[in-house]
Amino acid sequence: MRRKQAQFITIEGGEGAGKSTNIAVIQACLQTAGIDYLHTREPGGTPLAEEIRNLLLTQRTEQVAPDAELLMAFAARAQHLNQVIWPALEAGTTVLCDRFTDATFAYQGAGRGIEDTKITQLEQLVQQGLQPDLTLLFDLPVEVGLERARQRGDLDRFESEQLAFFERVREGYLARASLNPQRFEIIDASQDLAAVASQVREVMSRRLSQTNG
Numbered sequence: 001m002r003r004k005q006a007q008f009i010t011i012e013g014g015e016g017a018g019k020s021t022n023i024a025v026i027q028a029c030l031q032t033a034g035i036d037y038l039h040t041r042e043p044g045g046t047p048l049a050e051e052i053r054n055l056l057l058t059q060r061t062e063q064v065a066p067d068a069e070l071l072m073a074f075a076a077r078a079q080h081l082n083q084v085i086w087p088a089l090e091a092g093t094t095v096l097c098d099r100f101t102d103a104t105f106a107y108q109g110a111g112r113g114i115e116d117t118k119i120t121q122l123e124q125l126v127q128q129g130l131q132p133d134l135t136l137l138f139d140l141p142v143e144v145g146l147e148r149a150r151q152r153g154d155l156d157r158f159e160s161e162q163l164a165f166f167e168r169v170r171e172g173y174l175a176r177a178s179l180n181p182q183r184f185e186i187i188d189a190s191q192d193l194a195a196v197a198s199q200v201r202e203v204m205s206r207r208l209s210q211t212n213g
Helices: 019-032 047-057 066-090 101-111 116-127 142-152 163-179 193-212
Strands: 008-013 037-041 094-098 134-139 184-188
Touching: 008 019, 008 101, 019 037, 019 094, 019 134, 019 193, 037 066, 047 066, 066 094, 066 101, 066 116, 101 116, 101 163, 134 163, 134 193, 142 163, 163 184, 184 193
Parallel strands: 008 094, 008 134, 037 094, 134 184
Antiparallel strands: none
C-alpha cells in the first residue's frame, strides 16, 4: 500500500478519559495545519462494523467468551480497514481514529487475560503490517474515569465491568506505551479540560512540525 504523506493517528484511553471531547481539539490542529483528514472510530466506521460494535457493547445476560469478543473486534477492524482506512491513506488523507488495536491489547489482552501472541497473530493477518504513526493515550486514575463515565448516563457492557478490570486495562495501555515510546504520547487526562486541551495542542504542534520537517 502506498501511503503518500498521509498520517494514521489513533486516540486511546480508558473509560471517562475525555477522548471524545479532545478529538475536536485534534481536528482543529489538523485543520489549522491545512491537513485533509478523515475522522472514524473503532469498533465501527462502516455499517457492518457498527453492527458488530453494537453486538460488543450491548448489555446481555449471556456471558461473552473472551475469544468471541476478540474475534468480533478484529472482524469489525478488517471491514473498517478495507472500506475506510486503507482507501483514505492511499488517497493521501490523514486518518484520525478513535481507538485501534492498542485497545484490543488493553481490553481483551490485559483486561480479559488473552495472550498477546493470539492478538498479534490476528493483528498480522488483518492489518498486514499497518501501524499508527502517532497514538495519543489519554491516561487518568481509573476511579476518576469511571465516575465521569457514570455521570454520562447508562453504562454499556464494558463500562459495567469491575474496578479490577479497568486497572488491568490501564496497565495494559501503559505497557503498550512503554513498548512503543516513539509512537505514543501520554496525555494527563486527570487535569481540567483547558489543561488537557493545552497538552493536546502542544503534542500535535510538535509532532506535525516533525512530520512536515
